[in-house]
Amino acid sequence: MFREKAFLAGLALLLLYLLVALLASWLAPYDPLEISGSPCESPSPDHLFGTNDFGQDLFSMLLLGSRATLFFGFLGACISTGLGTGLGVFSGFLGGRTDRVISGTLDVLMTIPQLPLLLVLSIYLRPGLYLLCGVMGLLGSLTQARIIxxxxxxxxxxxxxxxxxxxGLSDFHIMFRYILPSVFPLTLVKFLFGAQHYMLLGVGLSFLGLGDPEIVDWGQMLHQVYSGGGFALGLWNWFLPPCFAMVGLSFSLSLLGYSLEPWLSPQLRHEKQAFFECD
Incomplete structure (x- = not known):
């Protein structure tokens, strides 16, 4: 019962974030990159969260920033989950030389530290959003492939x-018809937790000032708070809204991952029933 309530709460919260991201252009009262008021205005009816040191509306930045944050997380999770599941299924089912080649390649690539590589790419190459998501998804797929x-x-x-x-069914038919549906529950849960991880990682890169300055996201908002002295001055309207937004989004994905794992896996449901029967 608790997991069902957690699933509904997580799904409702995530759908709310997705709806806000889709309607952000209509909900935002101002263009987040344009100066719409005086610098460092306090919250008011014209600017619900006030303005930053450039005079940009913080409420509009929060709404539009949800798009880049969600896109960063879900695109990275799609790449890592899709690639990792494919490699894991081929390696585990075909075995033999195929398994040795894939597993050996994964072992070598897994020695590459993810965060330092992203920092180097961001500092020296200034890659775009798609390239960063691709690199994150590629590196994240290594662990996913080992688990699958x-x-x-x-x-x-x-x-x-x-x-x-x-x-007499072929190996490919067995993999796509029987193996993939069997690993789908695990893949779905890993996708949700992967999206949570990549969202926070993207926010962290933007907070360090390594994101795309032309794309508004919550990490960029926190970077402006830090560089503009908002933390030192205690300007809560600068940093609390993006912090609470990130916590709520991360919490929704955690609830979904927590609730879906036993619900989609018959093995876990049977183990849970056996545990209560023994009691």
Whole structure:
């Protein structure tokens, strides 16, 4: 019962964020990159969260910033989940030389530290949003592939796989018809937690001043707070709105990941039932 309530709460909160991101252009009263008031205005009916040291409306920046933050997280999660699931399924099910080549390549690539590489790319190459998401997704897919591979190795010894092979079905047919649906619950949960991770990572890069200055996001707002002395002056209207927005978004994804894992996995449901029956 608690997990069902957690799922509904997480889904409702995430849908609210998505709706705000889609309607941000209509909801925002001003262009977030244009000067719409005097510098450092306090919250008022004209500027709900006030303005920053450039005179830009903070409420408009918060609304428009949700787009880049959500896009950063979900695109990175899509790349890492899709690539990692594909590699994991091929490696675990085909085995042999294919498994050795893929696993060896993953072992080498996993030695590359993710955050330092992103910092170097951001400092020296100034890549765009898509390239950063691609690099993050590529590096994140390595761990995803190892997890999916371990799951597929256990599924490969199940009776339904032997029965499918006995019927003469090809390996690709078995992988796409039977293996992929079996690993889908794990893939979905990893996607949600991956989106949460990449959103926070993108905000962190922007906070360090390594994001795209032409794209408004919550990390850029916090960077302006830090560089403009907002933290030292205690200007809560500068930094609390993006902080609470990030906490709420991260919390919604955590609730969904927590609630979906046993709900989508029959094995976990059976283990839970057995645990209560033993009590």
């Amino acid at each position: 591979r371990a799951k597929v190795l256990s599924l490969s010894t199940e009776n339904f796989v032997y029965a499918a092979k006995g019927l």
